[in-house]
Amino acid sequence: MITRALWLLVVGLIVTIGPARAESNGVAPQLFMPDGQLKSHSVRVYISRDLALNQQPRLRLLRSHAVTKRDVDEAARLEPGIVASGQEWTESVHGQEVRRTGTLLMFDLSNLDLHYKAMVRVRPVVSWIDGGSERVVVGDHDVNLGNIVAALLWTALVVVVALSIIVAGVAWKAGKGNPLYLLTGVDGHLSLALTQVACWTVAVGAVVLGYGMVRLEIPTIPPPVIALMGLSLATGGIGYFQDTKNLVAGGRNPYLADLVRVHPWGPNDLSLAKAQMMLWTILLLTLFISKSILDGVIWDIPWAMVSLMGFSQVGYLAPKLV
Incomplete structure (x- = not known):
């Protein structure tokens, strides 16, 4: 009886510790992509988690399709050129400046085809591997990606x-x-x-x-x-x-x-x-x-x-x- 109770306790700890570690003390990871970046420059994406290159962080850029057709490259998972943890940045949340810490991901999107458009609205989605499972975080809102x-x-x-x-x-x-x-x-x-x-x-x-x-x-x-x-x-x-x-x-x-x-x-x-x-x-x-x-x-x-x-x-x- 005692052995079974100990076993249930261990299983319970594993179940609770996993989400706690993934959510970093109950705080869900936040994704921030500055608005109005140019695809000809290195595109910056911030996430409020310390990530490493071996966690395979990837970026997807989802677009709206009220008029246009879906492009093939939207399904592509873009690999960052630079993964820098321990970074700080400031973003505006409901009109308030909030300072966050985490990882900076930098991407080369110069080959992304935007056709004749001066800019496109995209919703950033970042995924990575954590403890053998895939984690995904989605940006709160669409941002503009410019074609200079x-x-x-x-x-x-x-x-x-x-x-x-x-x-x-x-x-x-x-x-x-x-x-x-x-x-x-x-x-x-x-x-x-x-x-x-x-x-x-x-x-x-x-x-x-x-x-x-x-x-x-x-x-x-x-x-x-x-x-x-x-x-x-x-x-x-x-x-x-x-x-x-x-x-x-x-x-x-x-x-x-x-x-x-x-x-x-x-x-x-x-x-x-x-x-x-x-x-x-x-x-x-x-x-x-x-x-x-x-x-x-x-x-x-x-x-x-x-x-x-x-x-x-x-x-x-x-x-x-x-």
Whole structure:
């Protein structure tokens, strides 16, 4: 009788200890996959358990199929390239920032075929082997997985169509086919300040559109970017106002060379201040667009670079205000 009681006790301990160990003191494992990651980058998935490579962690990405057909690769179990236990991360749970610890899994999804889509909604599912049996944890909600190539193509298409409509409308209204007339001053010269405003408007608008396509949300524009847009608009407005006071409206045609020439101009009236302003504009636009594409977020331009651009704007406006 005593032997049977001891046997039942041992069996009971085995049954209770297994789930207790698997659930880590009664807390179910949590799966977190950051939203809006790009498949061209290493995709991060966190799980609040310490896992090892020999436990064979695998990832599945389930998609909704209200309209589209199921893809073959959805059944594939993706193997991580890196399994790093003992990691910490912060995630938002019901509006509260929660710090968790566990394992970071990193996956190479560059070969995942998303076709022409800028992003897809996926539900992450992670499985692993624990004590000879398979454990599975499913993400609480769907997340966006972005395709930067498709996002760039769709963004470029939308921007080109929008600009074409604007230029065609202006050309039809004004009877002028040259789109440079959108950026001319009162005397007909091509305005550097207005050109800068147009370039920053198109660049920031395109980056915001691309971000929205990947994450399906309106991004937070960093304060330095807002400051740069404000500087460009203020410079354009002040410059146009001063030109209106000092110059007589004319009907000359705009030329690209006007961007680095003094107005009214002579044979060799080149402006170093305008050349410097144009150089900084080109450099910052190139960095802003490339960094935003590579990082997958709107680049937070350093304030030092904003200050340098501001000094260039002052150098451009000073001759007009004297």
